[in-house]
Amino acid sequence: DAKTTQPTSMDCAEGRAANLPCNHSTISGNEYVYWYRQIHSQGPQYIIHGLKNNETNEMASLIITEDRKSSTLILPHATLRDTAVYYCIVRDNTDKLIFGTGTRLQVFP
Amino acid sequence: GAVVSQHPSRVICKSGTSVKIECRSLDFQATTMFWYRQFPKQSLMLMATSNEGSKATYEQGVEKDKFLINHASLTLSTLTVTSAHPEDSSFYICSARPRPRPYEQYFGPGTRLTVT
Numbered sequence: 001d002a003k004t005t006q007p008t009s010m011d012c013a014e015g016r017a018a019n020l021p022c023n024h025s026t027i028s029g030n031e032y033v034y035w036y037r038q039i040h041s042q043g044p045q046y047i048i049h050g051l052k053n054n055e056t057n058e059m060a061s062l063i064i065t066e067d068r069k070s071s072t073l074i075l076p077h078a079t080l081r082d083t084a085v086y087y088c089i090v091r092d093n094t095d096k097l098i099f100g101t102g103t104r105l106q107v108f109p
Numbered sequence: 110g111a112v113v114s115q116h117p118s119r120v121i122c123k124s125g126t127s128v129k130i131e132c133r134s135l136d137f138q139a140t141t142m143f144w145y146r147q148f149p150k151q152s153l154m155l156m157a158t159s160n161e162g163s164k165a166t167y168e169q170g171v172e173k174d175k176f177l178i179n180h181a182s183l184t185l186s187t188l189t190v191t192s193a194h195p196e197d198s199s200f201y202i203c204s205a206r207p208r209p210r211p212y213e214q215y216f217g218p219g220t221r222l223t224v225t
Contacts, residue, residue, distance in 0.1 A: 032212065036216075038153075041200070041219070041221075042218055042219065043113070043115075043202050043204075043216035043217050043218045043219045044153065044202070044204075044216045045216070046213070046214070046215060046216075049212065087152075096143065096155055096158060097143070097155070097204070097214055098155060099145075099152045099153040099154075099155075100152060101152050102152060
C-alpha cells in the first residue's frame with residue numbers, strides 16, 4: 001500500500017510557484033521521500049528525492065518537515081509543460097516504488 | 110544519461126496470441142528491473158521485480174505463467190504476455206535501477222498494448 005496522502009488535484013497559474021503537499025506520517029528513519037511526475041501517456045519522470053534535509057535541483061525544491069511526517073514539492077515557476085500527475089513516494093534504498101494516486105496538477109495560462 | 114527504452118511503443122494483437130515487450134537501459138547497467146501496468150485513469154501498479162540472472166518476483170495477484178519475465182543481461186529485460194485477452198489491454202511500463210546507485214530508478218516511455 002502507498003504510504004503517502006496527496007490532494008487529488010491542484011491548479012496553478014503559469015509563472016507562479018506550484019506547491020504540492022504530501023503527508024507521510026508513518027515514514028520510518030531509513031525511508032526516503034521521492035517525487036516523480038507522469039505526463040499523459042508517458043513513463044514517470046524522476047524529479048527529486050530526499051531523506052531529511054531540504055533538496056534543490058534544476059527542476060524543483062523539496063522541503064521536508066523536521067519531524068519528516070510531511071513534505072512539499074515546489075516548482076518555482078510553473079509552465080504549461082508542468083501539467084502532469086505528481087507522485088510522492090516513500091521507500092528505503094532497497095524497497096520497491098509503490099505509486100499512490102498522486103496529485104493532478106493543472107497549470108493554466 | 111539514465112535512459113530507459115521500450116520496444117514496441119504500441120502493439121495491437123489478436124486474442125490468444127503472445128506479445129513480447131523489450132526494456133533496455135541504454136547508458137547504464139541495471140541489476141534490478143521492474144514492470145508496471147497502468148489502466149486508463151489509474152495509477153501504476155507494480156507487476157514484478159526482476160534481478161539479472163534470476164527468476165522474477167511477482168506481486169500478489171499477478172500470474173507468473175501469463176506474464177513471463179526474462180532478465181538475461183544487465184541492460185535487457187523482456188515481458189511476454191502469453192495468450193493475451195482483451196482485459197490484458199493496458200499501458201506497460203518498465204523501470205530500471207542503476208547498478209551502483211540503488212536509490213535511483215528510471216522509467217521507460219511505456220508500451221500501449223491493445224488486444225482485439
